[in-house]
Amino acid sequence: MNAQASRWLAVLAALSIAAGSACTPRGDRPSEDRDSPTANAAADRPAPAAASATPASEPTAGGGDRNSQREETWMACYINGSKIGYTHLVMEPAVEDGRACLRFSYDDELKIRRFDTETVIRTRLTSLETADGQLLSFRSEMQSGPGTMATEGRRQGDQLQLRTSNQGKVDEHALPWEPHYGGFFADQLSLRRQPMRPGESRRLRALLPVLNLVGEVRLEATAWEATDLPSGSRQLLRINVTTVAGAAQLRSVLWTDRDGRPHKLKDLQLGMEALVTTREEAQEAGSGGYDLGFDTIVRVDRPLPDAHRTRRVVYRAALKDGEVKSLFAECLAQTVRTLDDDAVEIAVQAVRPDQPPSVAGRKIEPPTDADRTASTMLQSDDPVVLQLAQAVAVDESDAWTIARVLESEVKKKIRLKNYSTAMATAAEVARSLEGDCTEHAMLLAAMCRARGIPARVAIGLVYYPSAGGFAYHMWTEAWIADRWIPLDATLGLGGIGGAHLKLAHSSMQGTAAYAELLPVIQALGRLQLEILSVE
Numbered sequence: 001m002n003a004q005a006s007r008w009l010a011v012l013a014a015l016s017i018a019a020g021s022a023c024t025p026r027g028d029r030p031s032e033d034r035d036s037p038t039a040n041a042a043a044d045r046p047a048p049a050a051a052s053a054t055p056a057s058e059p060t061a062g063g064g065d066r067n068s069q070r071e072e073t074w075m076a077c078y079i080n081g082s083k084i085g086y087t088h089l090v091m092e093p094a095v096e097d098g099r100a101c102l103r104f105s106y107d108d109e110l111k112i113r114r115f116d117t118e119t120v121i122r123t124r125l126t127s128l129e130t131a132d133g134q135l136l137s138f139r140s141e142m143q144s145g146p147g148t149m150a151t152e153g154r155r156q157g158d159q160l161q162l163r164t165s166n167q168g169k170v171d172e173h174a175l176p177w178e179p180h181y182g183g184f185f186a187d188q189l190s191l192r193r194q195p196m197r198p199g200e201s202r203r204l205r206a207l208l209p210v211l212n213l214v215g216e217v218r219l220e221a222t223a224w225e226a227t228d229l230p231s232g233s234r235q236l237l238r239i240n241v242t243t244v245a246g247a248a249q250l251r252s253v254l255w256t257d258r259d260g261r262p263h264k265l266k267d268l269q270l271g272m273e274a275l276v277t278t279r280e281e282a283q284e285a286g287s288g289g290y291d292l293g294f295d296t297i298v299r300v301d302r303p304l305p306d307a308h309r310t311r312r313v314v315y316r317a318a319l320k321d322g323e324v325k326s327l328f329a330e331c332l333a334q335t336v337r338t339l340d341d342d343a344v345e346i347a348v349q350a351v352r353p354d355q356p357p358s359v360a361g362r363k364i365e366p367p368t369d370a371d372r373t374a375s376t377m378l379q380s381d382d383p384v385v386l387q388l389a390q391a392v393a394v395d396e397s398d399a400w401t402i403a404r405v406l407e408s409e410v411k412k413k414i415r416l417k418n419y420s421t422a423m424a425t426a427a428e429v430a431r432s433l434e435g436d437c438t439e440h441a442m443l444l445a446a447m448c449r450a451r452g453i454p455a456r457v458a459i460g461l462v463y464y465p466s467a468g469g470f471a472y473h474m475w476t477e478a479w480i481a482d483r484w485i486p487l488d489a490t491l492g493l494g495g496i497g498g499a500h501l502k503l504a505h506s507s508m509q510g511t512a513a514y515a516e517l518l519p520v521i522q523a524l525g526r527l528q529l530e531i532l533s534v535e
Contacts, residue, residue: 070090070092070093071089072088074087075088075276075282076275076281077108077272083284083285084112085109087274088282089106089188091104101131101136104129105125105126106125109121114291115291122141122143123142124139125141125184126138127183127184133190135153135177136154137155138207140212149166150164150166155177158176159174159175160174160207161174162175167428169375171376171509181206184209191262196260199222201219205217211514217243217244218241218243222239223238225255230277238254238255239256248518248521250518251269262276270521270525296472296524296525297468298529299467300469300531301530303468304465304499304534307499308491308493308496308499310534310535312534315348315532316339316343316344316530317346317528317530318343322526324527325338327527329458334502348499348500351486352400353400371454372449376509377425378426378449380426380449381450384427385447385450386450388413392405399453400480400481402453403485407476410444413443414434414439423442426445426447429442437474437475438474442508445476445478445508448476453479454478454479455477455478455479457508458474458477458500459502459504459520460501460503461501461503470529475487475490475500476488486502498534
C-alpha cells in the first residue's frame with residue numbers, strides 16, 4: 001500500500017483548517033519513501049471487519065517478482081476515534097512504449113467536521129513508473145471546493161513538465177529533474193524492493209503528491225514491536241519518517257511487516273491514524289464526533305476585549321516540543337524576539353499606509369509578478385471577478401481607498417458564511433458568494449489584483465472570543481505604497497488590529513501554494529500562547 005500518498009490526506013485535513021476552515025465561526029464575526037498521515041484512533045473505535053489488505057495478483061511476462069503482481073490496498077482513516085475517510089491504492093503491471101512498467105492508481109476521501117459543518121476533500125492520483133522507480137508521467141486531481149484542481153506531468157530528459165488547470169485557467173511550468181528522484185510512490189517501490197531492518201536509515205528524493213514539488217523523505221527503522229491492530233497485536237517494524245517539504249518538516253510513524261507492507265500509519269502533527277482493512281470497512285460511513293474547527297483552538301488565559309480594534313498586542317508563544325521562532329513570520333506588522341526559555345515574544349501592531357512609518361533596517365519584500373497576475377487559484381482576470389471588482393469605487397484612483405472598499409464589498413457579497421468548502425478558488429467564490437475565511441481572503445486578493453493592486457493571502461491565527469482562544473485563519477494583504485497592509489474581509493473594518501498572528505503568506509500560484517501553507521501544520525496541537533500586553 002502507499003504510505004506516501006496516504007500522508008497527504010492528513011496534509012489536506014490540516015490545510016482545510018489552516019487555510020481557512022478554522023476561521024472564526026459565525027457567531028463571533030463582528031458585524032524516496034514517505035510515511036503517511038494518520039490519526040490517533042481511540043481504544044473504543046469500532047474494529048474493522050478485517051485488518052489485511054485485499055491483494056489480487058496478475059503475473060506478467062516479466063516473471064514473478066513483487067513488481068509483477070497486481071496489489072490493491074484499502075485503509076480506513078481515523079482521528080481521535082472518529083472515522084473520517086479512506087485511502088485506496090492499486091499497483092499493477094503495465095506497458096508503455098513497449099517497456100514494462102508499473103501503474104499506480106490512488107484515490108481517497110476525507111470527511112471532516114469544522115464548526116459543526118461537514119467538509120469533503122477528495123484526491124485522485126495516477127502515476128506511471130518504470131520497475132526501478134523512474135517516473136514517466138502522472139496526473140493528480142484534488143477537489144476541495146466546487147471545482148477540481150488538476151495537474152498533469154511528464155518527464156522529459158532533465159525536466160518534469162507540469163500543466164495545472166482549474167476553472168479554465170492553465171499554468172504551465174517545469175521542475176528540474178534528476179535521475180534518482182522518485183515519483184509519488186517512491187516509498188511503495190523502496191519498501192517493496194528491499195524491506196528495511198532495525199537500525200537502517202534511508203533518504204529519498206521524491207515528488208510529493210498534491211504539492212507537486214520534490215521533497216526529501218528520511219526513514220529511520222527502529223525496532224520490531226508489538227503493534228495494536230483491529231485484528232489484535234502483531235510484531236511490526238516501526239519506521240520513523242520525516243518528510244521535508246520546503247521549510248516544513250512533517251513527522252509520522254509507519255509500521256511494516258517483513259515484506260515491507262505498511263499496516264499502520266500515524267501522523268505526529270495531526271494525530272491522524274490509518275489502518276489497512278477491507279474495502280467495505282474503509283468505505284463505511286464515518287462516526288463523527290471530532291470537530292477540526294473547535295478542537296484546534298489555541299486557548300489563552302485571559303480575554304482580548306475589542307480585539308480587532310486594538311493598536312498593539314504583545315504575546316508569548318512556545319511549542320510543546322520543537323523550535324518556535326521560525327514558525328512566525330516577521331514583517332512590518334509583526335516582530336518576533338527570542339526569550340530565554342525557548343519561547344518568543346511576538347508584537348503585533350495595526351498597520352496603515354501612514355502608520356507605523358517604515359522601520360529602519362526592517363526588510364520589506366516588494367510584490368512579485370505572482371502577486372500581481374491571475375493564477376489558477378486567484379483568477380483576477382475571470383469575468384465575474386472583474387465585474388465585482390469594477391462595480392465599486394468606480395472613479396477612485398487611490399489604492400488604499402479602493403482596497404478598503406473592496407474589503408467591505410467582499411464582506412457584504414459573501415452572504416452565506418459556511419464551512420462546507422475547504423479551499424475554493426476566487427472564480428468559484430465569485431459565483432457562489434459563499435464560504436469561510438479562505439473564500440473571503442481569496443476573493444478579496446483576486447479583486448485587488450483586478451484593480452491593479454498587488455495582493456496575496458496570509459495565514460495564521462485570529463482571536464475567537466467565545467472559545468477564549470485563537471482559531472486558524474486566512475486573510476488578505478494588499479501592497480499599498482511601500483508596504484503590505486493586512487485586510488480581513490470577514491470583518492470589513494478597513495484593516496486589522498493586533499489580534500491576527502501571522503505564520504505565512506502565499507501568492508497562491510498553482511499547487512505550489514499548498515507548500516507555502518505547510519508551516520501551519522507544525523503548530524497544530526503544539527502551540528501555546530499567552531497575552532502579555534494590550535493597547
